Amino acid sequence: MFMTAITSFFVSSTFMAAFWMKIAQAVILEYTAAGILVAETEEETYERQAKPYPTDPAIGIYLTVAYSATLGAMLSPFQDPNGQIYTTLKPLISVDPAGFLLLYAVPLIFGFIVIALWINMIFLGLFWGETKDMVREAAQSKDYINQTIANKKDNMGPWTTHSILTLLLIIITAILLFTRMPLLWTGWDDQIPVVNCGASVPIILMSLFFFAVPANYMFCRYYCCRQPQKEGTAPALVGWKIVNANTPWGHLFMMGAGGAFLRGYKDSKLMDLVNQTIARQGYSSTTCAVLASLLGTLLTSIAPATFVANIVLGSLVPLGIQMGVGKGGLAVPFAASVHNQFLLPVSTTANTLVSGWGNIRPFQFLLGGIVPALFMFIFLGVFSALFSSSAYKGI
Template identity: 25%
Template sequence: MAGILEVILAFRKSLIIVTVVVLTLALPLAVPTKEAKCGYVIIVMAVFWCTEALPLAVTALLPVLLFPLMNIMDANTVCREYLKNTNMLFVGGLLVAIAIEHWHLHKRMALRVLLLTGVRPALLLMGFMVVTAFLSMWISNTATTAMMVPIARAALDQLHKLELESNLESSGAGQASEVQEGSTPEEKGRTHVLTIEDERKRNEDLLEEKHLKLCKGMCLCICYCSSIGGIATLTGTGPNLVLQGQVEELYPDNGGVITFVSWFSFAFPTMIVLLVLAWIWLQIRYLGFNFKENFSCTGNSSAMVKEKEAYAIIQEENKKLGRMKFAEIAVLVLFILLVLLCFTRDPGFAPGWATNIFNKKKKYVTDGTVAIFIAILLFIIPSGFYNAQTDGKSKFQAPPPLLEWKVVHEKMPWSIVFLLGGGFALAKGSEKSGLSAWLGTRLTPLQNIPHPAIAFLVCLLVATFTECTGNVATTTLFLPIVASMAEAICLNPLYVMLPCTLSASLAFMLPVATPPNAIVFSYGQLKVIDMAKAGFVLNILGVLTITLAINTWASSLLQLRTFPSWANKTGMCP
């Protein structure tokens, strides 16, 4: 029996593939319609994404095979979905992020901010959260976490070392204490002596417990904020780009409702609110909300000395980087230029440079155009003025550019490009087959439910689902469904698509939910229950924050209370 189980476990992925493909085939065979065939493809891909029976990117390629075979879309139409403007924006943004990481510019920015915040417990926690969230707005959350955790550990280890040394010195200087016990004459002569060793051991245990709590809180704040920070910008994380692509795919006449500026104006305040709530929650859980102790307002001279020593660690790390090189300055300038060009291309409240320069044909130039322009400059601009020779030869050699293709080849997550494309293909297939319209008609009873309740339930459902599967895959599966629901009940599709997208980034409870969680878990100080308890509360706070955002500032900024004409495909809505 044990041998059979071992064989099943060894071939479990193959068994999942065969079982899912064969069993769900009953749907298109029993109901031979295009809607059922498209539903079959979606079910197969959803199961494969959840179980990772196939690599995520390989699963995303299934529409290229299945849609033509099932007469849903021809192969040329399907393949065109895999490299759209959104994919170009993603590639361009990642190339800039790779350049920042390659020249260690992100580490320099992180250390500079930590030098400003200092190493007092609450402020240190806040400093790492702010730095992590900011970096995650522009570079991948995985790279951000991998860079920030070692810096945090170095500072915490130094703090702990100094606390232990201080405890040893104070114990050595102290005297043994005598404590009289008992109240009867027979017990008056009995005494208990607390030795120096006992007292030192007890203090060490308390310090170890305190240090472990602080380490847990710091690790969690880094992995959580790398996910929180990504929601602030359109290129910060995959689900945001999936939303933009799905809106362009499902509603081609939307007039550019989702741009870099419109997304930032709504998502950045949401990120700030969630960041503050996460800071308060992690501080309560791992530091205790003691204002004097957490902010070091006790005036304790030994505590001040320990802080200075830990602060010196960060200063030393910053000194190791030396002065900014030409390459770092050039990458920083290009990064700032990218942000400025994206913000001013089509700000909404005034004509942007794309409108003025290109004769009001603003659709000719997109955020993807800007991102690719900056990315190409990275391969043109040299990383210095000369290339020093180490072999004694005097022959002049031109320095390499700011970014080389071999670096891109090593660090570019190409699988996400296919994953995005697979999502766009699914959305197109759902529309062409009529599945989206069919789902919409079945969801019309939801019009009797208050709209805020619908947004809340969507957030809760997606936040739960994203703990078990990738955030991009989750968004890809749910966005067409909630969009169809919104159309059926004459609700602005963005009112449910935005919370669906943001909630996909609320993967806080499990180590396998997202790579940043896995990175901090690998250091061994966290248990699954630690992440689950802290993440559960943060998930609830995230759902409430997103629901609040959708019903307040987002409604005003994006006019979510009105049903737009570009979403009125059937003409049934007023």
């Protein structure tokens, strides 16, 4: 949990959620093979020949990865959605990126506590249920688990060229994402004046390398040093079949539908209608803050926070001025609320990947995220009211 959050602070939360999710799945697979943990249920799937549904302990581990990535990104000045919030509000409000650390530090701590307790209660049997017995038995097998890990390490042997090259490209990808557009200093994306590249550009670039770089040194030996007796192809680090099998296409389309909803929310003038309806009511500053938090939480549950901040956030600054509650009266609580990304698989791209890879159904995400979302709504709202001046000057 802490490793996912710490790494997500520095590098894209989606990237780190994917990284730690695969590690979690590999560990659970080994525990299952050793008879320590049951990872899949015998419940009949909705579609024939579909992937089996995970057990509650596996769901708890997967959701912990997704939520920890969201918490780490909430505090970070190095990535979205804070990057998008900064870009959107900078022409309108004086924003101090370092102030995000103070603004979200306490909600981060409280969020860790709530998520740890809730996930343990619902999915890991903290107080009751058969799951509690399963987890207790797994905990009592600590020595056996360590021996299983040691045996697996011995069986795998030394690192292969494929493993070394793959890890090297993963590290390069992380560095590119970290240095793309950090808000505390000038990044490489800031040096490109024509267009904002976004996080997808380094991901696509490194994906090309994963497809192009051969998986062993034999390619260099035979094709660069001397002509082979029989020409042929060398396997790449990642092949299309692996990518296709590991891409949750349905979940990605569902997330795209959330983005389409937000675009329609703006282009259909529904956003203007909602804004003007709020303006006509003449609400107080406290009521405006609550409404903005509710609106941000609702929209972020439907689509990722970066989409929400990009499309909706900028319209709330002039609306706040029009209502007499200041530039940040609506924009600041709304910006805080877009970090409340726990409710659904489409709430953030990290949730989407974890849901797809883990075969977690939406109602399970809803069950796991309802209490964290409720508490984070309160934490983010209260502390954005108390410490908003640390990140937003002159509001």
